[in-house]
Amino acid sequence: MTVEPGIRTGAERDASVIARSRDEPEAFAVLFDRHADAVHRYLARRLGGEPADDLMAETFTTAFQQRHRYDPARATGDDARPWLLGIATNLVSRHRRAEARRFKALARIPAPADHEEPLADRAAARVGAQAVRRQLAAALAALPARHRDVLLLVAWGGLGYEEVAQALGVPIGTVRSRLHRARSKLREALGGSDPTTLREVSGHD
Numbered sequence: 001m002t003v004e005p006g007i008r009t010g011a012e013r014d015a016s017v018i019a020r021s022r023d024e025p026e027a028f029a030v031l032f033d034r035h036a037d038a039v040h041r042y043l044a045r046r047l048g049g050e051p052a053d054d055l056m057a058e059t060f061t062t063a064f065q066q067r068h069r070y071d072p073a074r075a076t077g078d079d080a081r082p083w084l085l086g087i088a089t090n091l092v093s094r095h096r097r098a099e100a101r102r103f104k105a106l107a108r109i110p111a112p113a114d115h116e117e118p119l120a121d122r123a124a125a126r127v128g129a130q131a132v133r134r135q136l137a138a139a140l141a142a143l144p145a146r147h148r149d150v151l152l153l154v155a156w157g158g159l160g161y162e163e164v165a166q167a168l169g170v171p172i173g174t175v176r177s178r179l180h181r182a183r184s185k186l187r188e189a190l191g192g193s194d195p196t197t198l199r200e201v202s203g204h205d
Helices: 014-021 025-047 049-065 081-107 120-142 145-155 161-168 172-189 195-200
Strands: none
Touching: 014 025, 025 049, 025 081, 025 145, 049 081, 081 120, 081 145, 081 161, 120 145, 120 172, 145 161, 145 172, 161 172
């Protein structure tokens, strides 16, 4: 049986946890336990590990303060991730320069020398992957922030279109338009290659 993210078989649903936490604040810890890792991974890929530690904590602090405003009727399914990743994305917006510097730094990472891999084919594959990573990082740095947010919520946040719309508070048509433009830019930067390889671009190997 497939279980949707945010929904736990035999466990209290996210929306119910948030509602209960309004009268029982300590209940909010359940939401942290469920989603902290996903929020941290998303932030770490965008800004690096150390900033992600601080912003993850700030994301859940903000969510806790705003829990009275959470409207389960507007949520897609019963998953609080879009709400949490939307808060995280808003926090990332305060660090646009740091994010751009991170992607530009990734774009300058040199490819490994052949002698680092004893097998020629493995060395070639590794060098090729590094080249794609550099191109993608440079393309991400060049994207308008609003397009990058949509793209990375899909690629790194694992959200669907409706969930991204919920996270950013924009119409789904806007999500589709921004995502189309972002993917087109990435395809152009990669010479027509599939930009879904973006999932492999990260500062962690």
